[in-house]
Amino acid sequence: MTDSKPRTLISVQERLRDQVAHALRAALISGELRPGAVYSAPALAADFGVSATPVREAMLDLAREGLVEAVRNKGFRVTEVTERDLDDFTEIRALIEVPTVGRVTRSATREQLEALRPVALEIVAAAREHDLIGYLEADRQFHLTLLALAGNARLVEVVGDLRKRSRLYGLTRLDERGDLVSSAEEHLELLDIMLTGDAPAAESCMTRHLGHVRSLWAEGRELPPEEKSALRLRTR
Template sequence: MPAHAPSLPTLGGKKSSYRERVADALRAALIAGELRTGEVYSAPALAARFGVSATPVREAMLDLAKEGLVDAVPNKGFRVTAVSERQLDEYTHIRALVEIPTTAALARTADPVALRALRPVAQEIVTAAAAGDLIAYVEADTRFHLGLLALAGNAHLVEVVRDLRGRARLYGLTKLVEEGRLRASAEEHLELLDALLARDEDAVRAVMTRHLGHVRGLWAAPGPDGGGHS
C-alpha cells in the first residue's frame, strides 16, 4: 500500500473533514483489495502505513463499521467484512440500472463546461493506472463517476451509487497492473467524456456498458489462494 497521506477532493463544493478524507482512502484500499477480507487491522498500524496519526484512522474505521465495511474487534482493531459473489453481482446490477441511463442522458443535458472540468480527474485515473497506484486509481475513479452523476441533479442517486461503489471489491486490479491493462481501462474515462461532449448518447451508453462490464471481472479475478483475491 502506498504510504501517502490520503487526499480526496469533494464534490459539489462541500469541504471534507480530514476524517472523511482518511475514510475515503481506507475505503479505496478496501475496494482495491489492499485490505484483505477477514484480516484484522489496528488503527496504529494503518496510520503508519498511510503516514497519518492514529486518531483520524480510528474515527474513520468507526465510520466504515457503520457502513458495514468492517467490524470492530475489541482491543485489536477492525476486521474487513466478507462480501459474497452474489452480493457483488447484485451491487453491479443495480449500478448498471442506475448509472448507464443516467450517464447517457447527460449527453443531452450536461453543461459542457462542467464536463470539461472533469477531464483533469479522468487524467488522474490514467496517471494512477500508469503508476500502478491502486488506491489513487480507486479514489480518482470514484470522484470522477460521482462527479459525473452529480450533474444529473439528483443528490440521493449520487449517495446510492457512492454506497454501492464503497461495497465493491476489485481484487483483479493488481492483475490488470501486472498485465499492463489497467491503463486501457482508465482511458475509457476520457473516451466517455469525449462522447458526452459530442452529445452522442448511443456512444455514451456503449462506453458505460463496456466500462461497467469490466467490474465483475475485476472483483472475481481469482488469486493464488483461490479465494477471489489477486
Template sequence: MSSALSDLGGRRPSYRERVADALRAALIAGELRPGEVYSAPALATRFGVSATPVREAMLDLAKEGLVDTVPNKGFRVTAVSDHQLDEYTHIRALIEIPTTAGLAVTADPVALEALRPVAEEIVTAAAAGDLIAYIEADQRFHLGLLALAGNGHLVEVVRNLRQRARLYGLTALVEQGRLDASAEEHLELLDALLTRDPEAVRAVMTRHLGHVRGLWAAH
C-alpha cells in the first residue's frame, strides 16, 4: 500500500481540504500514531507544501476531535478508547439500522443500483489490501445510501461519527484478509434493499455494524 503521506507536489494553501483528507488517510494507515506530537512544519516537509495549509488542516481535525493542539509544539493525535468505539457504534446503530431498513420501502431502485459500483470498489479494495481505498469507498457507500432518506443533518451526524471512529493502524487485518467478509456485506445489503425486504436489510445492517466493531476490537 502506498504511503498516505506521499508528496502532494507543491500545493498551495488553497489545498487545505486536500491536506486534511491526506492527514485522515495517514491516521487510517497508522502513519500518524495516537499519542504522538507532530509539528506543522515537519508534516509540511513530508507533504511538500508550506506549513500554512497543514496548520489549517490540523485545526480542522482538532474540531473533529482527531487531534489536540499542544502549545508551542504542534498537534497530538488523540486515542480512541474501546468505550468510545462502543458509544459510536451504538449511536450509528440507532440511526443507520432503522433508516436503512426504511429505504427498502422508500428508495428508488435506480438510485440504489447506482451504488453497486461503489460496493464493488469496496470488495476490490479489501481483496487488494488497500485500506485507504476501502475506507474511502465505504464512506461514499454508506453516506450515499443514507442520503437517499432525504435528511442531510442525519448524514452529517454519521459522517462525524465515522471520522471520530477512524480505523487507524488496521494494516495487519488487511494483510490477513479479514476485511473481505465486511466488504461483501455491502453487496448483500444492496440486494436486500432491492428485494424490498426491510427485515433482511435490518439483519444485514445489524451484522455489518457488529462486524465492523469486531474488527476494531481485534485491532
C-alpha cells in the first residue's frame, strides 16, 4: 500500500507532461509557436495554467524530436527549417521509402497489407474532420508500420526521425483549403496498388505521394515579408 501513492503521483505527472507536449505540438503545427522565436517554460506554463515543470519536461521531449532547441537561461527556440532542409529531407525519404515500398510489395502477405487499411482510413477521416494531430499521428503510424514490414528496424528509426524534423508546416491553412483530404486518400491508393503485387507501380505511387507532400509544405508555408517583397518584384 505504501508504494501505491508514489506510483500514482508519477503517473499523473507523466499524463500531464504528455498533455502539455500534445498541446505544444498542436501550437507548432498551427503556427502559434513561431519558428525562430524563444519561449520560456514559465510563460508557457502560465498560458496552459500548469506549473513550469511539466512544460519544461514536455519541451525537452520536443527537443529530442528536433522540434525545439534549448537556449541557455532563456527557454526553448522553435527550430527553423529552410526550404533546402525540406528538399533534403524529402530526397532522403524518397531514397529510402520508394525502394522499400517495392520490396514490401513483393514480400508482404495480403493479411499484412490489409492490416494497414484501418490506419489509412483513419488518415482520411482525420483530414475530413480537421483533426490535424490525429492526421499526423495516423500518417506516421501508416508509413512507419509499412516500412517495418521490410524487417529493418534501423530504417524505420531513420525515417521516423526525418518525419519529426520535417513536420508539416502551415497545416492549418492546407486544412482550410481542403488539400489534406486528397493527400490522405493517396494512402488508400498506395495500399490498393500494393495489394495487386505491382511493385513498380507502388514505387511510382510513393514517389508521387512524397512529391505531393513536399508541394503541400511549399504551399502551406507563409513567406516572410522580405521573401514576399522579392516575389512581388520577380512577378512584375
